[in-house]
Amino acid sequence: MQSGFLTHDLMHNQIFKQRKRDQAHGWFWGNICLGASGVWWRDEHFEHHVFTNTFLEGGGSTDPQQHEAPLWCQDDALRPTSHPLLMRIQHVTFLPILVLVGRFGLILASYTMQRGAWEHLGCALHWVWMGAVLAVVAEQHGGSGMLVFYMAAVCVQGMLALQLCVSHYDKPFIEKGESKAAAGWLRRQVGVSKDVECPRWVDWFHGGLNLHRVHHLMPRLSRCRYRDVNVQLDQLLDAHGIESDVEPFFSAVSSTMAHLQKQALTVPLETIVETVMGA
Numbered sequence: 001m002q003s004g005f006l007t008h009d010l011m012h013n014q015i016f017k018q019r020k021r022d023q024a025h026g027w028f029w030g031n032i033c034l035g036a037s038g039v040w041w042r043d044e045h046f047e048h049h050v051f052t053n054t055f056l057e058g059g060g061s062t063d064p065q066q067h068e069a070p071l072w073c074q075d076d077a078l079r080p081t082s083h084p085l086l087m088r089i090q091h092v093t094f095l096p097i098l099v100l101v102g103r104f105g106l107i108l109a110s111y112t113m114q115r116g117a118w119e120h121l122g123c124a125l126h127w128v129w130m131g132a133v134l135a136v137v138a139e140q141h142g143g144s145g146m147l148v149f150y151m152a153a154v155c156v157q158g159m160l161a162l163q164l165c166v167s168h169y170d171k172p173f174i175e176k177g178e179s180k181a182a183a184g185w186l187r188r189q190v191g192v193s194k195d196v197e198c199p200r201w202v203d204w205f206h207g208g209l210n211l212h213r214v215h216h217l218m219p220r221l222s223r224c225r226y227r228d229v230n231v232q233l234d235q236l237l238d239a240h241g242i243e244s245d246v247e248p249f250f251s252a253v254s255s256t257m258a259h260l261q262k263q264a265l266t267v268p269l270e271t272i273v274e275t276v277m278g279a
Contacts, residue, residue, distance in 0.1 A: 001160045003033035005207030011042035014222045031122025032129065036106050037114035049219055053168055053192045054176040062176045066168055071097065073263055075173040084267050084275045091261035098165065099158035106161070166252040167194050167212040170259035187242060189216040195246040200227065213244060
């Protein structure tokens with residue numbers, strides 16, 4: 001989980017402010033420690049920052065990190081790429097899939113889309129290291145103990161996926177072309193981002209991304225500066241009457257689940273029956 005946050009910061013060039021140096025360290029923390037290509041993640045994540053919660057008419061989401069088609073549908077605009085039956089139960093499947101399967105979805109996407117021998121080498125080294133760790137666990141606790149050990153790690157990383165989803169999942173989508181002119185950068189990013197309210201000492205758990213509005217407005221700002229800038233951002237928003245969304249973590253998760261349920265209930269039962277019968 002912390003390797004994922006470090007990869008995120010390095011690929012944004014937040015730490016050393018030197019692109020080659022940041023990305024070399026990002027390769028270590030991403031490919032070797034996390035087990036997923038840092039370059040692949042960077043390319044998707046940069047597009048997510050530019051086109052947060054956007055879609056193409058009839059074509060689904062154009063935000064690569066905000067629509068796991070066909071599993072979930074956060075907005076009516078995403079119906080063409082959502083499965084009616086899966087959409088109807090999305091508020092039930094959301095947490096189990098993120099926590100139990102999120103890790104496997106991450107590495108599968110990475111391995112099918114990453115390019116270059118260096119990227120593949122880093123991920124191969126991850127599994128050499130992981131194999132050595134699991135061999136030690138298996139020697140002490142057997143195969144079942146090894147499985148419990150690995151799945152515990154999978155679930156912890158699933159919390160990373162959950163934290164990222166609650167930052168945007170209950171926010172509206174807008175057509176990709178319109179997003180460029182619908183509002184200024186500040187209004188647009190604040191409107192599609194949610195902050196998680198927590199004490200300063202819990203920032204490590206969220207990797208600083210609990211202050212998501214600041215991060216989306218200034219992606220290269222180091223996370224150690226987020227709280228200072230957040231005070232100024234709140235003053236600016238108050239001065240211009242711009243509303244923003246800030247909730248405690250469990251409240252944010254609850255709001256996301258309620259939004260997914262609301263979307264799920266818009267699917268008529270007749271559509272579900274037709275889908276099942278057709279299959």
